[in-house]
Amino acid sequence: MQIHQMSVTYMPEQDRILMRINTVEGEEMRMWLTRRLMVGLWPLLSKLLTEHLLKLESAGASLSGATPELKKMLAEFRKEEFLQHADFDTPYKEGEHRLPLGEDPLLVTDVDAAPIASGPLRLNFNERPPNGDTKPRSFQMEMQPKLMQGLMHLLDQALLQSQWRESFVPVTATENAAVEDGEGRPKYLN
Template identity: 25%
Template structure:
């Protein structure tokens, strides 16, 4: 099960972000992200971006930031943002393993597997969530989509890749494990 498409959009009525993942095997997962959860998730996502080998190989913090910025712009340009989120035909709807209603997220976890692939866990306070694998390219694309949608809200939140530019602090060597 690989990720086929990602959509993030702000729902003004709910004042939440609606996150949708469709998979290559015909499933769709829907989640609500609150302002509070998004702010806390962002710090973990930035740390996950910094786990990349090319970033970690840099000794100088300024060089690390530069490598991260170059990666972010390069990978983000590779995505097709003009293509609408594909809605399945009525006669062949997607499977919704977590149900039709979006799941309100309360917990997230991040870890790096031995093969370098990163795992992002998204879970509600109670009940079932998902653990998805994200390569570096997909992680950069996901963070860009998240930043763009948060910028369209009235949350007064600046999701930046570096501490001096916003609220998210650059990661040290410690890996984040959980967000509760």
């Protein structure tokens, strides 16, 4: 399967993120991503992509003596480089696509993610219904780092729109102290 386009949209009425992937072959995979799933998935994908970029980078040069700050800076540089060459302006192609997963989007309950030595990152999206009445569905794809960074960018935009991202970041001790001292009282505007 070769990915042609991706779309990631926060749907406020569902309070879910709809991820759509269409392929060169004319298929479309639709998946719902919930807040609960993203709380664990976002940090995992961020970590895997950074580690994978560093591994690919170190294949050309030795990073064994590099500080963690230098490694992080190098990974961020690589991510920015990928984003500069990405096409986020072309609208997602709506239309008649074959739907191998069915009309209803896959309600993703868990994701298996693993880097492959040859370069891509393998993602397996699973829907495991709570009752045994419905057959589990899944979808697997492999993404090169450039495409994975594009997906991360789209997910980041959807997370900002959903306002879920704030809960992914732990509150610092100074912020806790400010709230306890009354400095962090909520303010309301008319």
